[in-house]
Structures are given as structure tokens and as C-alpha cells.
Amino acid sequence: MEASFVAGDRPTVLVTNDDGIDAPGLRALVSLLVSTNRFHVLVCAPDSEKSAVSHSITWRNALSVKQVDISGATAFAVSGTPADCTSLGISKALFPSVPDLVISGVNMGDNCGYHIVYSGTVAGAREAFFSGIPAVSVSYNWIRGKSNVNDFTLAAKACLPIISAILAAIKTKHYPKNCFLNIDVPTDVVNHKGYRLTRQGKSFVKMGWRQVTSEREGGNVLSTMTMEANSSESTHARALKNAPLDHLLFKRRVTRILVGNGHTDYCSLQEGYITVTPLGGLSPAELDAVSFFQNWLPSVVNHYPSSAL
Numbered sequence: 001m002e003a004s005f006v007a008g009d010r011p012t013v014l015v016t017n018d019d020g021i022d023a024p025g026l027r028a029l030v031s032l033l034v035s036t037n038r039f040h041v042l043v044c045a046p047d048s049e050k051s052a053v054s055h056s057i058t059w060r061n062a063l064s065v066k067q068v069d070i071s072g073a074t075a076f077a078v079s080g081t082p083a084d085c086t087s088l089g090i091s092k093a094l095f096p097s098v099p100d101l102v103i104s105g106v107n108m109g110d111n112c113g114y115h116i117v118y119s120g121t122v123a124g125a126r127e128a129f130f131s132g133i134p135a136v137s138v139s140y141n142w143i144r145g146k147s148n149v150n151d152f153t154l155a156a157k158a159c160l161p162i163i164s165a166i167l168a169a170i171k172t173k174h175y176p177k178n179c180f181l182n183i184d185v186p187t188d189v190v191n192h193k194g195y196r197l198t199r200q201g202k203s204f205v206k207m208g209w210r211q212v213t214s215e216r217e218g219g220n221v222l223s224t225m226t227m228e229a230n231s232s233e234s235t236h237a238r239a240l241k242n243a244p245l246d247h248l249l250f251k252r253r254v255t256r257i258l259v260g261n262g263h264t265d266y267c268s269l270q271e272g273y274i275t276v277t278p279l280g281g282l283s284p285a286e287l288d289a290v291s292f293f294q295n296w297l298p299s300v301v302n303h304y305p306s307s308a309l
Contacts, residue, residue, distance in 0.1 A: 001090065001098055001131045011167045012040040014099035014128075016085045017107060018053065018120025021045040021068055021077045025106035025140065028152035032160065034072030042099060043068070043075035044089035046082060053081050055123040063088065082124035090133055100170055102128035103163065105138030106152050110184045112266035113203030116279070122182055129180040130281060134170055136163065136181045141269055143187050155185040158192060158274055179278040184269045196273035201264025208255045211248060 013033060017026045026045055033039045047066065057080070064079040065088070076094060078085045086102055088094050104124030111119040121137050128135035140147070140155040162183065169175035182200075186192050261267060265275045284290075 001133060010038060010040045011100040011170070012042060012097060013163075013167075014042045014044060014086070014089045014095075014102045015073075016043070016045045016082055016089065016102065016104050016124040018046065018050045018082045018104075018124065019108055020049045021047060021075065023049070023108065024149045025108055025152045025155075027070070028149075029103065029106050029138070029156040030070055030073050030075075032153060032156045033163075036160075038164075041073040042089060042095055043070055043073050044078060044085045044094065045075075046085060047077035047079055050081050050120050052118045053120045053123070054118050055083050055126060056081050057083050057087070065094065082120040083127040086124045086127040086135075087131075090128060090131055099128075099133065101163070101167055102133055102135040103138060104135070105140075105183075106155050106159075106185075107137070107139035108142045108152075109139060110141040110266070110269055111137065111139040111182060112184055112269060112275070113201045113260065113264070115203065115205060116182065116200060122279070125180050125182070126279070126281060132177055134166060134175055134177070134180070136166065136183060138183045138185070140185045140189070141187045146187055151187075151189055154189045158185055158189055159183055162195070162276065179280050182265070182275075182277045182279050184265060184275045184277075186269055186272050186274065188272065189274075191272065192274050193272040194274065195276055196263070196268045198263055198265045198268045198273075198275045198277045200277055200279065201260040201262070201266050202258070203260055203264070203266035204258045206255045206258055207252050209250045210253050212251050213249065215249070217251070 015026060015030055015033070017023055019025060021043065026043070030041055030043055033041045063084060066077050068075045068077045074095070078088060080088070082104060086104070090098055090102065092098060102125060104121050107119075107121040111122050116122050119137070121139055125135035125137035138155070138159050140152060142151070166175060259266060265277045268275045
């Protein structure tokens with residue numbers, strides 16, 4: 001699928017996300033892109049929050065699409081997932097042309113390490129990559145009590161040089177098509193240490209389960225993969241649903257965060273860098289695991305012949 005610069009030689013940028021079309025991160029990014037007057041901006045984003053839906057798609061049902069008024073952009077809210085939104089947005093079924101670049105974000109919360117697998121934000125960019133369209137996912141490391149809504153604008157501004165450089169490389173046909181980029185912006189974006197090229201690490205938010213008697217009990221896991229504060233008094237006051245006598249209710253809870261080391265995405269982000277991580281669509285195992293199975297698989301045939309089963 002090929003795109004070409006249109007609208008007076010301005011590149012066309014499609015914006016999506018997983019926090020929903022009304023999310024402050026998406027609105028900040030779109031507002032910034034529009035304000036530069038350098039981009040033709042399209043928006044195709046979920047009509048509600050779709051955090052942590054990974055790369056799920058809508059298969060059996062039709063998508064409901066509604067035009068939304070966002071100044072300077074052509075925008076639609078979609079009943080599907082981030083991957084659905086990107087797929088529809090680049091298909092020429094909704095917009096008359098294919099975008100030159102897809103940007104997914106700005107997400108509320110980082111997307112590093114194994115968390116990338118769960119991320120709807122990253123999936124929005126990955127879906128474009130599958131179709132040969134350059135794409136970037138952008139996330140801001142939101143921390144409750146430290147961050148505020150204006151930080152999304154600062155995060156978008158911090159990524160603008162990368163966005164502009166990508167589009168310049170696309171125009172000269174020098175941009176690689178065998179990857180897409182995942183960018184994470186640190187909490188203290190004003191004092192960031194610069195850009196750092198990183199690799200996906202193994203950081204992971206460890207989750208457990210807790211049996212509850214109502215939907216509100218135990219708090220909610222936020223899109224930032226932290227727990228919502230919730231007192232026992234507000235639990236009873238705000239209970240949405242009690243478990244039927246023959247049902248059990250379980251809710252996720254964050255137990256701990258596992259962190260790798262080295263110049264990985266999460267570690268570099270915590271050091272204050274804007275991390276730029278090239279990603280692909282494959283999930284190969286590590287070499288030592290492959291080496292094990294190279295020896296193991298022939299032995300299966302020798303020791304466990306199908307005739308013996």
C-alpha cells in the first residue's frame with residue numbers, strides 16, 4: 001500500500017490511539033500537528049477507551065463510525081479497537097487517500113517491555129506497519145500526582161522533530177519499511193535527557209487476582225497499569241453490581257513491577273530519556289531456546305514414535 005504527499009505537498013498524518021478519541025493525549029497531539037500548518041491531519045480513533053486490548057480486531061460485527069468535530073482535522077470516532085481504527089483509516093474506505101504516516105497516541109502511561117504485547121496503542125501503529133505504512137506509537141509516562149494534562153502537549157512537542165524527520169525520509173524514499181517505532185516520553189518531559197535508541201526489554205507489570213463481591217471493590221487497574229485508590233466506604237457507596245449467588249467475581253490487582261537492565265526501553269525511560277525503539281511484527285524466541293529445540297525435536301521422534309501412541 002503506497003501513500004503520496006497531498007494537500008499542497010503537505011504529508012497526510014493519520015492519528016489513532018487506545019484511550020479514545022476524547023483522550024487528552026490524542027487531542028494534544030492533533031492540536032499540535034494542526035497548529036504547525038505542515039500536515040494534513042486525519043483522525044480515526046476508538047469512541048471509548050480501549051486500553052490493553054492488544055491487537056484484537058472486530059471480525060463479525062459492523063463498525064459504527066461517527067464524524068467528530070476536531071478543529072483543523074477530519075476526524076471519526078469508531079466503535080472498534082485501535083487496530084480496527086488504523087485498518088479502516090488506511091483503507092481508503094473512509095478517507096480518500098492513504099496516509100503517509102500513522103501515529104498512535106499520545107498514550108497515558110508508558111508502553112515498554114512485555115507491556116507492549118498488551119498495548120492497544122502499539123497495536124495501532126503495528127497495524128499500519130503490516131500494510132507497509134510507516135508508523136509510530138507514542139506514550140507518555142504518566143504518574144498520578146506528578147503529571148498533569150499539559151504534559152501531553154509537552155510530550156507531543158518533544159516528539160515533533162522525530163515525526164518531521166520520519167516524514168522527510170519518507171518523502172525522499174529512504175525510510176525503512178521493515179519496522180515501526182515505539183516512543184516513550186519520561187514523566188519530567190521538560191528536563192528530558194534527549195533521545196536514546198533502545199531495544200525492547202523484559203519489564204513487566206506482575207498481576208494477581210482478588211475475589212470480590214462487587215465491581216467497585218478493590219479499585220480499578222488504570223490504563224497506566226496502576227491501581228485506583230479506593231476506600232472501603234466508597235466501595236459500598238459506588239458498588240455497581242453484586243455477584244449473583246451462583247457467580248464469583250475476580251478483579252486484577254498489581255502486585256509488583258519486574259525490571260530488566262541495560263539500555264532497554266524501560267530502564268532508559270526511568271533515566272529520563274525519550275526512548276526510541278524499533279519494533280517488528282515477528283516474535284522469535286531467544287537463541288538459546290532455539291538451540292535447545294534443535295536438539296530436542298529429533299529426539300522426540302526417536303523416543304516417542306507415533307506408532308507407539
